[in-house]
Amino acid sequence: MNRIQKAFSPVQAETELKEKTVEFLHIQAARKSGAAKRFRVYAAACAALVVLVAGIIFYGVYTTPVSYISIDVNPSVELELNLFDRVIAWNGYNDDGEAIAQGLDLYNMPYTQAVDTLLQDSQMEQCLAKEGAQLVFTVSSDKEEELTAGIESCQGYILHHGTCTSAGTEEVHEAHELGLSMGRYRVYLELQQAGVEITPEECQNLTMRELMDLLEETPSSSNGESAASSSDSTASSSTMSGSSHHGEENGHGNGTGNGDGYQWGKHSSSGHE
Amino acid sequence: MKTEEEATRAVEIYGDMVRRLCVLHLKNRQDTEDVFQTVFLKYLLHDAPFASKEHEKAWLVRVTVNACRDVLRSFFRKSSVSLELAEELSAEEEDREVLRAVLELPPKYKDAVYLHYYEGYSAAEIGKILQKKENTVYTWLARGREILRQRLGGDWE
Known part of the structure; x- marks a missing residue:
């Protein structure tokens, strides 16, 4: 043992110092583990809250209708689509429509698939098979062109020679207030403009064909600008028909009934004049 | 973080060494106590395992020397050590x-x-x-x- 070792050997940590330190460590350890536990609880609570809020927001976004597609023959069915163009609700707007709507489950379906499913429904097919039946789609959406293109590519649309028009959001609400689908509401407005006395209820249960005929029979309806587009500034009405069967001017229309049937959009009426 | 038992064991094994390193630098008892507690608290909170006993001991030497320096650096301290301490400590x-x-x-x-x-x-x-x-x-x-x-x-x- 050298002299430094000998001199320093008596220098030792006093028992009291060691005991104090051990006690201090005990308190610190308890505090740390308590803090860690609290932190874990808070972190878990925060994470749960974030997930919950995100879930609520997503659910809100998912279940908010942003687009409407109204499908009118005699049965009137309207599809409500969310931001992701999936069906979140489908409502019948007359007795036939309700009967069909009740028998289908379209929830969460992409709208093109929903359209085809709807048009393949046996009741719907029966209605479409009737002579002169009119299949009218009315789209109300910010991405109207995209949806219209989607609808026009549907098998049912091509098969049954559908037509597609568009409507503004306000029109949708007005139509719903009267218990009508968008498509019917457009014709209802035109009939009113043309001076035909018809109630929304009557409108509900006539076929589109009958409504079109009624419109045609009214003298003022054959006059260029449609009532709907002139009376309602929110309506951006334009008939975009993918089928050839409605235009007499292209030479192979199957009867005047079909050809002039829906001269209630700006486009079609000006095209025929 | 180490367990409380590990920290208590370290106080027993290395307490004397830490105390002697404190004597080298610190003048009063309160500072020694502060440094002593600081060193073993750091040990308690040290996450990484030590490769060996030597590693552990060397780590404690470094932490103690640094803790003493920190105390001496603080504004009101004087860096001189108490020579009376020598009298107290050795017979x-x-x-x-x-x-x-x-x-x-x-x-x-x-x-x-x-x-x-x-x-x-x-x-x-x-x-x-x-x-x-x-x-x-x-x-x-x-x-x-x-x-x-x-x-x-x-x-x-």
Whole structure:
């Protein structure tokens, strides 16, 4: 043992110092583990809250209708689509429509698939098979062109020679207030403009064909600008028909009934004049 | 974080060494107690495992020396050590003389001298612990040894 070792050997940590330190460590350890536990609880609570809020927001976004597609023959069915163009609700707007709507489950379906499913429904097919039946789609959406293109590519649309028009959001609400689908509401407005006395209820249960005929029979309806587009500034009405069967001017229309049937959009009426 | 048991065991094993390192630098009891607690709290909170006992001991030396320096750096402290402490700590006059001589060395020399002569570390090991070059430690040891020789006579080792 050298002299430094000998001199320093008596220098030792006093028992009291060691005991104090051990006690201090005990308190610190308890505090740390308590803090860690609290932190874990808070972190878990925060994470749960974030997930919950995100879930609520997503659910809100998912279940908010942003687009409407109204499908009118005699049965009137309207599809409500969310931001992701999936069906979140489908409502019948007359007795036939309700009967069909009740028998289908379209929830969460992409709208093109929903359209085809709807048009393949046996009741719907029966209605479409009737002579002169009119299949009218009315789209109300910010991405109207995209949806219209989607609808026009549907098998049912091509098969049954559908037509597609568009409507503004306000029109949708007005139509719903009267218990009508968008498509019917457009014709209802035109009939009113043309001076035909018809109630929304009557409108509900006539076929589109009958409504079109009624419109045609009214003298003022054959006059260029449609009532709907002139009376309602929110309506951006334009008939975009993918089928050839409605235009007499292209030479192979199957009867005047079909050809002039829906001269209630700006486009079609000006095209025929 | 280590367990409380591990920290208590470290207090038992390394408490004396930490106390001696404190004596080298600190003047009063309160500072010693603060440093003592700080060092073992750091040990308790130290996450990484130690590779060996030597590693653990070296880690504690470094933490203690740094903790002492931190105390001395604080505004109201004086860096001188209490020489009365030598009287308190050692019974024999000869030992008190050696203690006094070591405590009066400049701080860097004290660490090197203590670690070399008491704990038996080589200059290279001291360099690693204190994060200094080996040659620097040699210089400190040589100068410290020279001062002690002058104070205590040629045969002090």
